[in-house]
Amino acid sequence: MSGAFPILSAAEAAELIDHGMLVAMSGFTPAGAAKAVPRAIADRAKILHEAGQPFRIRVLTGASTGTSLDDALAEADAVSWRAPYQSSRPLRQRINKGEVEFVDMHLSHLPQSVLFGHFGDIDVAVIEATDVTEDGKVYLSTSVGASPTFLLKAKKVIIELNRGQSKEIGKMADVVVPDTPPHRKSLALDHPLQRIGTRYAQVDPSKIVGIVENDQPDELGGFTASDELSSAIAGYVVQFLTEELAAGRIPKEFLPMQSGVGNVANAVTEGIGASTEIPDFYMYTEVLQPAPFRLLKSGRMKGASSCGLTLLPEQIQEISEDIDFYRDRIVLRPQEISNNPAIVRQLGIIAMNTALEVDFYGHVNSTHVCGQNIMNGIGGSGDFARNAYLSIFVCPSTAKDGKISTIVPMCSHVDHNEHSVEVIVTEQGLADLRGVAPAQRARLIIDNCAHPMYRDMLHRYIEKCKPGHIYHDLERCFDMHRNLMRHGDMLAGETSSVA
Amino acid sequence: MSGAFPILSAAEAAELIDHGMLVAMSGFTPAGAAKAVPRAIADRAKILHEAGQPFRIRVLTGASTGTSLDDALAEADAVSWRAPYQSSRPLRQRINKGEVEFVDMHLSHLPQSVLFGHFGDIDVAVIEATDVTEDGKVYLSTSVGASPTFLLKAKKVIIELNRGQSKEIGKMADVVVPDTPPHRKSLALDHPLQRIGTRYAQVDPSKIVGIVENDQPDELGGFTASDELSSAIAGYVVQFLTEELAAGRIPKEFLPMQSGVGNVANAVTEGIGASTEIPDFYMYTEVLQPAPFRLLKSGRMKGASSCGLTLLPEQIQEISEDIDFYRDRIVLRPQEISNNPAIVRQLGIIAMNTALEVDFYGHVNSTHVCGQNIMNGIGGSGDFARNAYLSIFVCPSTAKDGKISTIVPMCSHVDHNEHSVEVIVTEQGLADLRGVAPAQRARLIIDNCAHPMYRDMLHRYIEKCKPGHIYHDLERCFDMHRNLMRHGDMLAGETSSVA
Ligand SMILES: CC(C)(COP(=O)(O)OP(=O)(O)OC[C@H]1O[C@@H](n2cnc3c(N)ncnc32)[C@H](O)[C@@H]1OP(=O)(O)O)[C@@H](O)C(=O)NCCC(=O)NCCS
Numbered sequence: 001m002s003g004a005f006p007i008l009s010a011a012e013a014a015e016l017i018d019h020g021m022l023v024a025m026s027g028f029t030p031a032g033a034a035k036a037v038p039r040a041i042a043d044r045a046k047i048l049h050e051a052g053q054p055f056r057i058r059v060l061t062g063a064s065t066g067t068s069l070d071d072a073l074a075e076a077d078a079v080s081w082r083a084p085y086q087s088s089r090p091l092r093q094r095i096n097k098g099e100v101e102f103v104d105m106h107l108s109h110l111p112q113s114v115l116f117g118h119f120g121d122i123d124v125a126v127i128e129a130t131d132v133t134e135d136g137k138v139y140l141s142t143s144v145g146a147s148p149t150f151l152l153k154a155k156k157v158i159i160e161l162n163r164g165q166s167k168e169i170g171k172m173a174d175v176v177v178p179d180t181p182p183h184r185k186s187l188a189l190d191h192p193l194q195r196i197g198t199r200y201a202q203v204d205p206s207k208i209v210g211i212v213e214n215d216q217p218d219e220l221g222g223f224t225a226s227d228e229l230s231s232a233i234a235g236y237v238v239q240f241l242t243e244e245l246a247a248g249r250i251p252k253e254f255l256p257m258q259s260g261v262g263n264v265a266n267a268v269t270e271g272i273g274a275s276t277e278i279p280d281f282y283m284y285t286e287v288l289q290p291a292p293f294r295l296l297k298s299g300r301m302k303g304a305s306s307c308g309l310t311l312l313p314e315q316i317q318e319i320s321e322d323i324d325f326y327r328d329r330i331v332l333r334p335q336e337i338s339n340n341p342a343i344v345r346q347l348g349i350i351a352m353n354t355a356l357e358v359d360f361y362g363h364v365n366s367t368h369v370c371g372q373n374i375m376n377g378i379g380g381s382g383d384f385a386r387n388a389y390l391s392i393f394v395c396p397s398t399a400k401d402g403k404i405s406t407i408v409p410m411c412s413h414v415d416h417n418e419h420s421v422e423v424i425v426t427e428q429g430l431a432d433l434r435g436v437a438p439a440q441r442a443r444l445i446i447d448n449c450a451h452p453m454y455r456d457m458l459h460r461y462i463e464k465c466k467p468g469h470i471y472h473d474l475e476r477c478f479d480m481h482r483n484l485m486r487h488g489d490m491l492a493g494e495t496s497s498v499a
Numbered sequence: 500m501s502g503a504f505p506i507l508s509a510a511e512a513a514e515l516i517d518h519g520m521l522v523a524m525s526g527f528t529p530a531g532a533a534k535a536v537p538r539a540i541a542d543r544a545k546i547l548h549e550a551g552q553p554f555r556i557r558v559l560t561g562a563s564t565g566t567s568l569d570d571a572l573a574e575a576d577a578v579s580w581r582a583p584y585q586s587s588r589p590l591r592q593r594i595n596k597g598e599v600e601f602v603d604m605h606l607s608h609l610p611q612s613v614l615f616g617h618f619g620d621i622d623v624a625v626i627e628a629t630d631v632t633e634d635g636k637v638y639l640s641t642s643v644g645a646s647p648t649f650l651l652k653a654k655k656v657i658i659e660l661n662r663g664q665s666k667e668i669g670k671m672a673d674v675v676v677p678d679t680p681p682h683r684k685s686l687a688l689d690h691p692l693q694r695i696g697t698r699y700a701q702v703d704p705s706k707i708v709g710i711v712e713n714d715q716p717d718e719l720g721g722f723t724a725s726d727e728l729s730s731a732i733a734g735y736v737v738q739f740l741t742e743e744l745a746a747g748r749i750p751k752e753f754l755p756m757q758s759g760v761g762n763v764a765n766a767v768t769e770g771i772g773a774s775t776e777i778p779d780f781y782m783y784t785e786v787l788q789p790a791p792f793r794l795l796k797s798g799r800m801k802g803a804s805s806c807g808l809t810l811l812p813e814q815i816q817e818i819s820e821d822i823d824f825y826r827d828r829i830v831l832r833p834q835e836i837s838n839n840p841a842i843v844r845q846l847g848i849i850a851m852n853t854a855l856e857v858d859f860y861g862h863v864n865s866t867h868v869c870g871q872n873i874m875n876g877i878g879g880s881g882d883f884a885r886n887a888y889l890s891i892f893v894c895p896s897t898a899k900d901g902k903i904s905t906i907v908p909m910c911s912h913v914d915h916n917e918h919s920v921e922v923i924v925t926e927q928g929l930a931d932l933r934g935v936a937p938a939q940r941a942r943l944i945i946d947n948c949a950h951p952m953y954r955d956m957l958h959r960y961i962e963k964c965k966p967g968h969i970y971h972d973l974e975r976c977f978d979m980h981r982n983l984m985r986h987g988d989m990l991a992g993e994t995s996s997v998a
Pocket residue numbers: 259260261262263264265286287353354355356357366367369370375376377378379380381396399400404405406
């Protein structure tokens with residue numbers, strides 16, 4: 001980087017952000033999230049609040065972020081509106097108390113909504129980068145997310161230059177910003193690792209108001225080792241994929257995999273890696289997590305296209321040190337491309353995402369506990385599930401020590417509907433819903449996936465329903481949720497009305 | 500056509516169909532649906548049933564069909580399983596009584612599921628065509644639907660040669676059957692009218708077991724003229740699109756339109772046609788209905804890509820007579836292409852579909868009355884709504900003389916979720932949900948879209964909810980549906996629990 005742009009302290013940068021502004025920041029998971037500036041904005045908010053002045057901003061990012069961004073801003077009560085995804089405990093609490101407006105979006109939709117101006121103008125973008133040139137080439141860091149579009153649309157830009165991240169990682173990006181319709185060109189991307197763009201994002205250099213230097217690593221949360229439950233789920237998934245291969249419904253060379261966030265998804269990828277019957281494979285996914293990275297290292301995975309490197313610091317280090325190996329095996333893409341419906345459909349992705357609850361007919365809730373309180377958001381799960389070759393949802397059959405059955409008569413919030421969910425897997429077993437009508441789906445899901453202690457209750461619900469194409473009783477469909485809310489246990493309370 | 504294939508009577512063809520077979524027939528709406536053979540199969544079923552023999556088949560089509568297919572087969576109780584869509588009264592009744600298994604699918608998903616063998620082998624395909632050559636080029640008639648894939652995968656093929664349809668209409672098709680993944684090529688379709696395939700579908704001629712001659716026109720149901728309600732809805736849609744144009748959120752040249760099935764959709768297209776502020780436009784849609792056809796004729800619409808010609812007989816006649824005009828203005832595509840997520844996203848379609856009910860948070864039910872009884876199916880609405888540039892849903896604010904509010908606290912079935920629904924329009928007004936969080940969505944939808952006689956009831960529901968990201972009370976969310984089921988009126992009964 002040349003000395004073309006003013007160097008600012010984080011606090012000086014934060015001074016450029018005023019109450020009411022729409023601020024777009026880099027970050028797709030903690031990978032590549034802005035850190036120094038949002039923390040300084042949080043500090044500024046606290047000072048202003050103490051002085052009795054209002055200070056709340058509207059915040060856009062690629063997806064979730066690290067503690068310096070969402071946690072810090074939420075704890076300072078500095079956020080009035082947030083999109084498109086989050087996974088921060090303090091922020092979630094404020095959203096669920098109605099203190100922060102949250103718009104839960106398909107991640108592939110975000111960049112085009114920004115480009116089209118659906119949220120109004122972006123006042124300032126704060127983007128982590130490994131390098132920026134005088135003519136406005138921005139080399140991003142461990143994630144691409146929506147940063148290329150933010151750089152294009154923001155009125156002012158602050159670059160967080162992360163000296164701790166290798167410049168080689170900054171060159172793993174493949175940046176394309178599709179045009180506005182109707183003259184958007186088709187995406188000629190025929191292989192998970194194909195490059196169709198540039199290694200940098202472009203910004204009009206006159207918009208860069210300052211550079212903030214930083215060397216903090218990504219703030220990655222812990223991953224727990226796979227336990228018995230998730231290993232059992234992984235076992236059923238591997239068995240199913242092996243049978244599909246044998247039946248010729250998955251081609252011999254296999255298909256690119258997508259895997260959702262969280263521990264169960266991590267365990268299933270590990271299980272697939274350990275299988276001797278599934279051939280070496282590619283991932284075309286949204287987030288590259290630690291377990292799949294290990295498969296990349298071992299050669300079991302042939303390559304990964306992703307939107308960010310959600311990896312442990314030592315794994316990031318490893319990439320920098322062995323860049324000649326990883327350069328041709330990892331491509332980082334904007335979320336509009338990593339999650340693009342066109343590519344997901346075309347490549348024939350096997351999508352594997354995690355559910356909070358699943359109902360008898362194959363609807364999936366991935367976002368709202370008891371229909372009300374948000375966990376994280378839909379993220380990219382809809383982009384992948386809807387357009388996948390095979391759409392698999394996994395979850396343990398119970399939560400909270402068995403007090404919650406994740407298999408319920410009716411989902412209290414529907415993020416993926418019966419038309420887009422093909423296979424359900426719990427530690428109890430697997431239900432293949434392809435070509436199966438509702439009444440038969442219910443039996444399959446209860447018998448194969450529900451926990452034995454809930455099966456009778458679930459069957460009795462159906463038996464007492466008036467027939468229809470779908471068997472439901474709108475007066476009893478949420479009795480289990482009601483038991484949970486009143487008595488802390490789905491099995492407790494007036495079970496008579498379910499039973 | 501040469502005399503290469505045996506000519507069969509419809510009854511002889513029906514003899515080739517046995518109990519338990521999976522039979523795939525042409526038809527996307529009544530347009531291009533098989534007619535003579537399904538009617539003969541229904542007759543065969545009745546004779547066998549009278550003789551005490553079982554006869555029920557599994558039936559696949561492109562989408563809905565005409566009376567000779569779904570009505571006739573249903574009335575003969577000759578269907579055990581049906582996918583992916585229907586709109587037949589006798590069939591619907593049997594589905595809702597649990598006598599026929601029905602699998603309700605996204606229409607763009609059907610051909611790939613067939614190609615991948617997810618429903619097992621297709622025993623026989625019955626396909627209406629205008630011509631077939633010795634080497635197996637099949638020129639389809641007024642719809643393409645899933646016929647190219649059926650021809651590819653069926654073990655045996657019966658062609659219904661429709662002498663009443665002009666051979667010129669048979670040449671309006673643009674047939675592409677995408678390969679199986681992971682080597683499916685990207686679709687290079689950059690303009691609604693671009694041709695990327697052949698004018699015919701290919702079949703292995705050795706699979707053709709016979710030709711059945713026929714000259715029956717498509718069995719199109721009536722369209723009612725637009726009434727006051729649908730004109731009011733159209734007015735709000737036109738006003739909104741005009742404002743979006745003025746704000747630059749829709750490009751000056753406008754965007755291609757998709758319009759759903761039914762009378763309201765027809766009226767809105769008419770309204771757009773009549774607007775002096777909306778420029779001449781293209782349609783990239785699933786079904787070309789009578790009203791848009793009139794706009795094509797007048798030049799107001801510059802061209803239409805569609806999966807079928809759901810037109811009045813005199814309109815079909817007009818195309819044949821003025822083929823030089825229409826040849827370059829209409830392209831008929833397989834449903835995998837007309838509804839393809841890649842193309843819908845890329846072209847930036849404005850999607851307009853009809854809802855049965857809409858809830859406070861923007862979820863839409865388009866299929867199941869009171870969560871149980873199917874109306875038609877999701878059809879292509881999900882393919883378009885999810886991937887559109889703008890996803891609009893329209894419906895009158897009440898149904899059944901005001902006894903039903905189409906605006907409800909929670910949808911009793913979710914086909915399109917809050918993440919994929921951007922604008923709601925009733926004759927009361929319009930709610931623009933882009934960037935709006937749940938609590939604010941509820942207010943917008945109630946105040947702008949609900950019928951005034953329901954507004955107090957709807958507001959009171961919210962006021963009595965425990966706060967959360969989404970305001971809901973799982974014990975009361977279906978009270979209005981309960982009133983309807985018990986008393987035939989959502990306003991009647993123990994409204995106290997809603998109120
Ligand atoms: C659904 C999702 C929350 C599951 O996350 P996970 O880490 O795999 O799952 P866990 O089993 O640890 O569950 C997370 C929490 O939800 C709770 N939970 C799970 N099912 C529940 C249910 N039906 N009702 C209430 N709580 C439930 C768990 O008890 C756990 O609570 P805790 O954090 O207090 O321990 C997560 O995958 C997600 O946010 N998905 C949506 C976004 C997405 O799919 N992105 C990927 C696209 S690439």
